[in-house]
Amino acid sequence: MNHPMELHDFIWFLITGGLIGWLASVLVQGGGMGIAADIVVGIIGSLFGGWLARVLGIGVYGFWGAFAMSIVGAVVLLVILRWIRRTA
Numbered sequence: 001m002n003h004p005m006e007l008h009d010f011i012w013f014l015i016t017g018g019l020i021g022w023l024a025s026v027l028v029q030g031g032g033m034g035i036a037a038d039i040v041v042g043i044i045g046s047l048f049g050g051w052l053a054r055v056l057g058i059g060v061y062g063f064w065g066a067f068a069m070s071i072v073g074a075v076v077l078l079v080i081l082r083w084i085r086r087t088a
Helices: 007-027 033-057 062-087
Strands: none
Touching: 007 033, 007 062, 033 062
């Protein structure tokens, strides 16, 4: 069944995205890009991490597995973004 996202779900979505984006910016040299950009990097990085896990055949289980894969995806995305910004 498809349920619409409620406000508290959306708030947790943003908080988790921000946390993941912030952690990725701590792990990658160069500092953060601001709270809005960290949230975007965290959300897109989480999606990228999930896709990457499926492509590589990595089983991700539970909250901590999904959280770790989200951070991996956000770190990879941040490295790519910083590389693009540096070469442009």
